[in-house]
Amino acid sequence: MTLAAAHPGFMSPSGVEIAFALVGIATLGAALITVTTRQLVHAALWLVVALGGLAIEYLLLTAEFIAWVQVLIYVGSVVVLLLFGLMLTKAPIGRSPDADSGNGWVALTVAVAAAATLVWVVVDAFRSTWIDLGGAAQGSTKVTGAVLFRHWVLPFEALSVLLLAALVGAIVLSRRGAPARRAASAALGALSGRGASSGPGAMSERAAGSERAAVSKRKTGES
Amino acid sequence: MSGTLDVVLRLVAVLVAFLVLPLVVGQTEHKVMAHMQGRLGPMYAGGFHGWAQLVADGVKFAQKEDVVPAGADRRVFQLAPAVSLLPYLLVLIAIPVGPNGLVGQAIDAGLFFVLAVMGVGVLGSIMAGWASANKFSLLGGLRTAAQLMAYELPMLLAAGSVAMAAGTISLPGIVQAFHWWWIPWQLIGGLVFFTAGLAELQRPPFDMPVADSEIIFGAYTEYTGLRFALFLLAEYAGIVVLCALTTVLFLGGWHGPLSGSFGWLWTLVKTALLAFVVIWLRVTYPRLREDQLQKLAWTVLIPLGLAQIALTGIVKVVIS
Numbered sequence: 001m002t003l004a005a006a007h008p009g010f011m012s013p014s015g016v017e018i019a020f021a022l023v024g025i026a027t028l029g030a031a032l033i034t035v036t037t038r039q040l041v042h043a044a045l046w047l048v049v050a051l052g053g054l055a056i057e058y059l060l061l062t063a064e065f066i067a068w069v070q071v072l073i074y075v076g077s078v079v080v081l082l083l084f085g086l087m088l089t090k091a092p093i094g095r096s097p098d099a100d101s102g103n104g105w106v107a108l109t110v111a112v113a114a115a116a117t118l119v120w121v122v123v124d125a126f127r128s129t130w131i132d133l134g135g136a137a138q139g140s141t142k143v144t145g146a147v148l149f150r151h152w153v154l155p156f157e158a159l160s161v162l163l164l165a166a167l168v169g170a171i172v173l174s175r176r177g178a179p180a181r182r183a184a185s186a187a188l189g190a191l192s193g194r195g196a197s198s199g200p201g202a203m204s205e206r207a208a209g210s211e212r213a214a215v216s217k218r219k220t221g222e223s
Numbered sequence: 224m225s226g227t228l229d230v231v232l233r234l235v236a237v238l239v240a241f242l243v244l245p246l247v248v249g250q251t252e253h254k255v256m257a258h259m260q261g262r263l264g265p266m267y268a269g270g271f272h273g274w275a276q277l278v279a280d281g282v283k284f285a286q287k288e289d290v291v292p293a294g295a296d297r298r299v300f301q302l303a304p305a306v307s308l309l310p311y312l313l314v315l316i317a318i319p320v321g322p323n324g325l326v327g328q329a330i331d332a333g334l335f336f337v338l339a340v341m342g343v344g345v346l347g348s349i350m351a352g353w354a355s356a357n358k359f360s361l362l363g364g365l366r367t368a369a370q371l372m373a374y375e376l377p378m379l380l381a382a383g384s385v386a387m388a389a390g391t392i393s394l395p396g397i398v399q400a401f402h403w404w405w406i407p408w409q410l411i412g413g414l415v416f417f418t419a420g421l422a423e424l425q426r427p428p429f430d431m432p433v434a435d436s437e438i439i440f441g442a443y444t445e446y447t448g449l450r451f452a453l454f455l456l457a458e459y460a461g462i463v464v465l466c467a468l469t470t471v472l473f474l475g476g477w478h479g480p481l482s483g484s485f486g487w488l489w490t491l492v493k494t495a496l497l498a499f500v501v502i503w504l505r506v507t508y509p510r511l512r513e514d515q516l517q518k519l520a521w522t523v524l525i526p527l528g529l530a531q532i533a534l535t536g537i538v539k540v541v542i543s
Binding site: 041042045048064065068069071072075076077079081083084086087088091094095127140141 | 230294295296299330331332335336338339340342343345346350352353354355359364365368369371372375379391392393
């Protein structure tokens with residue numbers, strides 16, 4: 001850590017540190033409700049709060065870029081996908097007593113073990129290193145980009161390949177009905193743009209006689 | 224102290240813009256649609272050109288009873304309008320209006336900020352769709368989610384292209400780096416961005432999630448009174464934000480003759496023109512069917528967005 005500064009001690013926390021602790025508590029609370037609530041959709045919505053709280057923590061650590069990516073990917077996309085999936089199953093309003101898999105204790109053990117490992121790694125790595133957040137931002141877009149594409153470009157590319165593999169796997173799995181060989185070739189075709197449904201001709205299939213949105217009185221606000 | 228005052232003044236200015244501009248767009252939509260469709264209704268209230276129509280609508284909404292359906296999830300149902308409206312207020316803070324720091328708050332990763340926060344607004348519609356305990360609302364919510372999934376990606380690709388061209392993702396920085404020849408260079412990206420934005424706002428011709436002939440009014444079916452008005456306001460605020468963003472990213476924001484002293488006017492004029500186009504599209508095009516809507520995003524807009532990024536990359540390498 002290049003910007004390590006003198007340790008000012010824990011006894012006189014600054015405003016940012018107090019905010020960090022408070023947001024951290026709120027995030028933890030939201031996360032706990034996420035896993036304990038019996039209302040499925042509420043769990044997803046509490047997850048929004050937890051992920052948003054995490055974004056605020058990044059922001060307080062001056063990692064602005066990461067914070068907005070967190071909002072964009074997790075709150076904006078992952079949770080929407082989650083809610084989409086829940087709504088496809090017609091997630092009921094109110095409690096769902098049958099939504100308990102009975103693995104609560106196992107899950108708790110795994111969670112505590114994972115948390116202990118992560119906390120131990122972080123504590124062991126940084127010990128009493130003090131990073132001055134008042135100096136040049138270490139999480140700005142420029143710094144993040146430079147670090148990502150200079151020092152960490154190999155892991156970055158490896159991750160892209162992993163995601164691509166997951167994508168292909170998802171397509172293959174979702175087309176299981178067809179013979180395996182055909183499915184695989186179709187998946188490859190879809191990825192390389194040769195899929196049966198690709199092509200810019202999609203727009204020309206406008207349904208004949210579809211009603212004009214223009215004349216529809218879509219809103220009650222218009223007489 | 225002057226620093227605090229400065230921040231407060233900026234935030235108040237953003238709040239005023241947030242309260243005024245969507246209503247202006249709403250009033251314009253009444254009038255433009257009335258002219259284009261030869262409708263007399265919106266031209267009657269108040270005498271001259273029906274100027275009081277918007278006031279009458281407001282009074283009507285305020286008078287109506289605020290009903291929460293018996294089977295609904297009360298808290299989520301009541302929270303949804305706020306979730307769908309507030310993100311647009313936050314986004315307005317980051318949009319630069321004129322040169323020399325005429326912006327609510329300059330944000331280093333401004334482009335990511337606006338796109339991220341705009342995406343959150345859709346959660347409001349999804350919450351409303353689920354919490355209403357109504358099958359039409361649920362279908363509307365589902366369609367909203369599917370539409371967001373499909374159109375978020377082309378929007379990001381187009382925005383990424385501009386960021387590549389400018390070499391920064393700060394919104395004032397992007398406008399600063401703008402040259403007139405960016406307009407032909409980023410034309411495809413601009414069209415993709417605007418189209419995807421329209422779809423994200425569920426404006427016609429992408430208003431399948433609220434298709435009145437199929438699912439009544441989608442996720443907002445059960446809403447009444449002021450909460451319903453808040454959803455409408457969110458839509459108009461969304462139009463303002465989308466048009467302002469397109470202006471800033473693809474049309475050069477405050478650039479134009481006399482941009483030194485009248486830069487803010489250029490931004491507003493370009494935004495207003497785009498808002499007119501949004502209304503124009505609504506009265507011109509029929510609604511896309513759900514499958515056509517998905518097809519357009521995945522097979523037309525995303526390839527176009529990727530092509531624009533490739534083009535931007537090539538030109539960028541050649542000129543540097």
